[in-house]
Amino acid sequence: MMNHSLVTIANLSRDKIMYLITMAQEFEKNPNRKILDGRIIATLFFEPSTRTRLSFETAANRLGARVIGFTDPKVTSSSKGETLKDTILMVGNYADAIVMRHYLEGAALYASEVSPVPVINAGDGANQHPSQTMLDLYSIYQTQGTLDNLNIYMVGDLKYGRTVHSLLMAMRHFNPTFHFIAPPELAMPEEYKIYCREYGIQYVEHEEFNEDVISGADILYMTRVQRERFTDLMAYERVKDVYILKASMLGKARENMKILHPLPRVNEIAYDVDADPHAYYFEQARNGLYARQAIICDVLGLTLEDVLEDGKKHGRQA
Ligand code: CP
Numbered sequence: 334m335m336n337h338s339l340v341t342i343a344n345l346s347r348d349k350i351m352y353l354i355t356m357a358q359e360f361e362k363n364p365n366r367k368i369l370d371g372r373i374i375a376t377l378f379f380e381p382s383t384r385t386r387l388s389f390e391t392a393a394n395r396l397g398a399r400v401i402g403f404t405d406p407k408v409t410s411s412s413k414g415e416t417l418k419d420t421i422l423m424v425g426n427y428a429d430a431i432v433m434r435h436y437l438e439g440a441a442l443y444a445s446e447v448s449p450v451p452v453i454n455a456g457d458g459a460n461q462h463p464s465q466t467m468l469d470l471y472s473i474y475q476t477q478g479t480l481d482n483l484n485i486y487m488v489g490d491l492k493y494g495r496t497v498h499s500l501l502m503a504m505r506h507f508n509p510t511f512h513f514i515a516p517p518e519l520a521m522p523e524e525y526k527i528y529c530r531e532y533g534i535q536y537v538e539h540e541e542f543n544e545d546v547i548s549g550a551d552i553l554y555m556t557r558v559q560r561e562r563f564t565d566l567m568a569y570e571r572v573k574d575v576y577i578l579k580a581s582m583l584g585k586a587r588e589n590m591k592i593l594h595p596l597p598r599v600n601e602i603a604y605d606v607d608a609d610p611h612a613y614y615f616e617q618a619r620n621g622l623y624a625r626q627a628i629i630c631d632v633l634g635l636t637l638e639d640v641l642e643d644g645k646k647h648g649r650q651a
Pocket of ligand 1 (some may be wrong): 384385456596
């Protein structure tokens with residue numbers, strides 16, 4: 334990649350992750366900084382989204398950029414047969430950066446290779462979701478005070494869940510212990526277990542999910558069973574409700590434990606959990622704004638110093 338695209342979390346070093354977290358902390362203090370005045374950000378969503386698209390667009394708007402894009406590829410010329418390459422080349426004529434979600438694994442890498450401007454991967458099939466991972470890392474850091482030596486329990490669809498795949502890779506810098514909790518049909522793919530072994534990451538696999546299991550977690554990362562990834566809907570029906578977190582299961586949870594979920598949820602977190610102090614998924618989604626502001630600035634070549642300088646120029650505004 335010749336430009337500063339963010340395609341995979343695997344490319345980010347420990348230092349780079351901590352740098353982006355520091356930048357996101359600045360944006361949390363004040364998200365309204367007009368440092369992208371005159372820039373255009375394109376959001377190309379070939380798959381549905383609520384949080385990722387709206388938080389990227391909010392991030393760009395709050396930094397003074399303007400946003401173009403689409404949420405439904407059927408209303409674009411891709412429905413007439415235009416290739417992804419041509420679409421990216423066209424949008425690269427108009428925008429300074431492209432945020433793209435695509436249903437095909439590898440689409441973001443391909444787009445970054447042909448694009449004249451940086452591409453941010455907003456999710457490519459079951460592969461990667463690096464901006465989600467940055468907001469997950471930010472949420473973990475803000476709640477635990479560290480990313481090091483944590484017990485991270487991943488629950489649900491670990492086969493197709495791109496958020497757990499990205500988070501697993503990012504955590505290689507921080508000596509985690511993972512618990513992979515999934516039915517056999519949705520187990521963590523072998524390639525990610527090999528990745529853990531290559532990087533000396535400890536992991537345990539099991540199917541039990543109860544109060545005693547949860548008592549060991551610092552982070553309980555719940556995921557949705559993704560109907561859209563199944564070709565056999567009977568298989569989906571068999572596993573869709575296999576793990577449901579209820580408030581009654583949190584009695585033995587550690588005080589510091591936080592429940593994360595990339596959202597949207599379907600059935601996997603009961604509504605009675607929302608009021609529990611361990612629930613953090615709505616704050617996590619809000620953190621997406623700050624993390625994505627940091628990512629947009631970074632791919633456009635703006636530094637933490639630029640952000641701090643702007644803060645000094647304009648003062649802190651609520
Ligand atoms: N977490 C996440 O990617 O949510 P959306 O699909 O709503 O963007």
